[in-house]
Amino acid sequence: MTAATETGSGLPAEWRVRLPVFEGPLDLLLHLVRVNEVEISDIPVTLICDQFHEYLGLMEELDLDVAAEYLYEAALLIQLKSRMLLPRRADGDEPEEDPRQELVERLLEYRRLKEASQSLAEIHGLRMGIWTREPDLPDADPDERLDLGEVSLYDLLKAFGQVIERYDREHPHALRLAVETWSVRKQFDRLLERLAPARPIDLLDDLRRRSSRGEAVAAFLAVLELLRLRLVRLHGTGAGELLLYRTDRAVSDEERESVPS
Amino acid sequence: MTEQAEIEAVVEAVLFAANEPIGEPRLLELFPDDDRKRVLAAVDAVLERYAERPNRGVMAERVAGGVRLATRPELAGWLRRFFDIRGRQRLSMAALETLAIVAYRQPVSGPEIQELRGVNSSAVLKTLLERRLIRIAGRKPVVGKPFLYATTREFLVQFGLSSLQDLPPLEEFEELAQPGSGRAVEEAAASSE
Numbered sequence: 001m002t003a004a005t006e007t008g009s010g011l012p013a014e015w016r017v018r019l020p021v022f023e024g025p026l027d028l029l030l031h032l033v034r035v036n037e038v039e040i041s042d043i044p045v046t047l048i049c050d051q052f053h054e055y056l057g058l059m060e061e062l063d064l065d066v067a068a069e070y071l072y073e074a075a076l077l078i079q080l081k082s083r084m085l086l087p088r089r090a091d092g093d094e095p096e097e098d099p100r101q102e103l104v105e106r107l108l109e110y111r112r113l114k115e116a117s118q119s120l121a122e123i124h125g126l127r128m129g130i131w132t133r134e135p136d137l138p139d140a141d142p143d144e145r146l147d148l149g150e151v152s153l154y155d156l157l158k159a160f161g162q163v164i165e166r167y168d169r170e171h172p173h174a175l176r177l178a179v180e181t182w183s184v185r186k187q188f189d190r191l192l193e194r195l196a197p198a199r200p201i202d203l204l205d206d207l208r209r210r211s212s213r214g215e216a217v218a219a220f221l222a223v224l225e226l227l228r229l230r231l232v233r234l235h236g237t238g239a240g241e242l243l244l245y246r247t248d249r250a251v252s253d254e255e256r257e258s259v260p261s
Numbered sequence: 262m263t264e265q266a267e268i269e270a271v272v273e274a275v276l277f278a279a280n281e282p283i284g285e286p287r288l289l290e291l292f293p294d295d296d297r298k299r300v301l302a303a304v305d306a307v308l309e310r311y312a313e314r315p316n317r318g319v320m321a322e323r324v325a326g327g328v329r330l331a332t333r334p335e336l337a338g339w340l341r342r343f344f345d346i347r348g349r350q351r352l353s354m355a356a357l358e359t360l361a362i363v364a365y366r367q368p369v370s371g372p373e374i375q376e377l378r379g380v381n382s383s384a385v386l387k388t389l390l391e392r393r394l395i396r397i398a399g400r401k402p403v404v405g406k407p408f409l410y411a412t413t414r415e416f417l418v419q420f421g422l423s424s425l426q427d428l429p430p431l432e433e434f435e436e437l438a439q440p441g442s443g444r445a446v447e448e449a450a451a452s453s454e
Contacts, residue, residue, distance in 0.1 A: 023355055024380035069380045106379075112431055113377060117354070117361035119429060123420050124352055129337025130421075132329060133280045153397055154390050 025073035026110040028055060033107070040107050043100055045084050049077040076103075156234070159242055160220050163207045167216060182218035185261045188225055195232065195246035203234070203242040225259045263296050268303040276307065282327025282418065304328060325417035326424055352392075359385045360394060364416070365431050368398045368409035386410065394419065 022028040032048050032055075033040055056070055083099040098104075195201060203223065210216040223244065226232040233245045271291065275283060289300050311321030313333055320333050332340060341347070352360070359382050362374050374382045389395045389410075398411035412425070422428065 023358060024378055026379035067380070073379065109377065110379070113358060113361050113365070116365060116429070116431060117357040120361055120364075120420065121352075121354070121357050124357065126334050127419060127421050128351065129334035131332040131337075131340055 024067075025052075025070045026107065027114070028052065028070070029073070029103075029107060030111055030114070040111070041104055043103065045077070045081050045100065049074075049081045052077055155236065156242070159204055160207070163204060163216060163220075164213065166208065167210075167213055171213075182212075182214045183261055184218050184221045184225065185256070185259045187215075187219045187222035188256070188259045191219070191222055191226060191244075192231065192246075192251065195244065197246055197248075200235075200243040200245045203244050205241075206244075222259070229255050229258075263292055263299065265299050265303060268292065268296065268299050269306050272300070272303045272307050273310070276321065276328060276330045279329065282323075282325045282329040284327040287327075322421065323423045324421050325414050353385075353388075355380075355382070355385050356388055360389055360412075360416075363389070363395050363410045364412050364425070364428055367411040368401075369411075370401045370403075370407040370409050372405075372407055374410075 022031065029048065029052065032051050033043065036044070036047065036051075038044055038048075053074055056074060059070075080099055080103060191201070207216045207219055210219055223232070226244075227234065229249070229251065230247060231249055231251055233247055235243045235245065237243060272288060275288065275291075285301060285304060288304065289297060292300055308321045308323070308328060311317065311319060311330065313320045318332060318336060319330050321328055321330055358378055359374060362377050363369055366373065366377075371383060371386060374386070386395070390397070393413055393415045395410045395416065396413050398409045400406040401409050416422075417424065
């Protein structure tokens with residue numbers, strides 16, 4: 001890294017006061033290609049490599065965290081620079097592969113995506129000014145009213161993460177005396193038993209009441225099994241609850257056997 | 262058979278009362294089969310009636326495979342003032358880059374996104390998931406089984422796209438690149454020999 005500041009490869013002077021912020025090493029490389037007015041397809045590796053390192057040096061001087069991705073790219077550039085210095089074999093009919101080829105392709109691909117994201121940004125900026133009516137609750141049957149949105153796998157995992165986090169906060173680790181084992185199938189049976197047709201269970205509330213982390217995990221897995229077998233439906237409410245409803249389906253012995261015991 | 266004028270009125274009323282884009286199939290269900298042509302014509306007529314005009318506050322637009330009524334973007338400043346709301350939260354450039362990758366390469370895994378952007382993108386992916394612009398679309402059957410990401414209907418709505426086919430083709434962004442850059446590389450290699 002120190003080598004970079006010594007080379008003084010001629011970064012534009014204003015850089016020393018105004019350090020642009022880049023989205024990542026590829027963004028920085030594209031910027032260097034632009035300010036040096038060189039072709040992506042014919043990058044002067046030594047110049048770009050030196051300027052890249054100089055920029056990293058500046059970041060360090062300013063005590064900015066040089067992310068690992070930049071260091072990785074810097075190492076790739078040094079490797080490329082050394083490969084460019086090696087004499088190439090002139091024999092054979094096959095056209096010599098340019099060592100820069102891979103970098104060129106990555107930069108072109110990244111530039112395309114950058115252009116695409118800039119046009120998305122423009123659309124986004126314009127469309128943020130469009131207003132529609134707020135979804136209001138249809139005053140149909142109260143059960144339907146709760147069905148405000150689909151619950152995605154992501155919502156579910158996030159909710160469970162919160163339960164575990166809260167559990168750990170409220171139950172600091174104490175002396176462990178025995179290893180507990182919890183059966184997913186037992187939780188499965190218990191939940192099915194408790195789920196009356198019209199009475200939903202608040203999933204998060206239920207999980208929080210479990211006596212241990214292990215039990216909560218087993219119960220959560222049981223809920224996933226219930227969902228898989230379509231024995232329950234999950235609805236999210238505006239208040240952030242996840243309500244578990246029993247569906248009309250009956251459970252077969254075979255299905256029950258498929259749940260890990 | 263229903264009168265054209267009446268169908269137009271119904272379509273307009275449905276769009277006004279609905280709070281999501283309504284697709285033609287749902288409107289067709291309302292009427293007998295032999296009204297089909299008139300229903301489709303009515304939708305077009307309502308779209309035309311609410312086309313963006315300077316003297317209109319509301320416009321009809323096609324998004325996410327349906328039609329909806331919404332305010333014209335030019336009026337955002339007035340509405341913000343009236344409802345006393347400051348600017349909504351914009352997406353960061355990192356989020357837009359990641360969103361562009363998901364939109365154009367879906368379904369795409371986290372490691373693939375990282376490879377294309379050159380930086381770790383997991384925090385940005387989380388933001389996009391929370392804003393419901395992308396969703397988890399399964400797992401890639403490779404080592405580590407990374408999640409695959411795809412865009413949502415909400416993405417189409419927020420970006421005013423009727424379907425994913427409406428995304429500008431990625432090749433369009435090529436025009437800035439030099440034509441035949443591959444050839445240029447070969448020439449450069451040849452001349453350096």
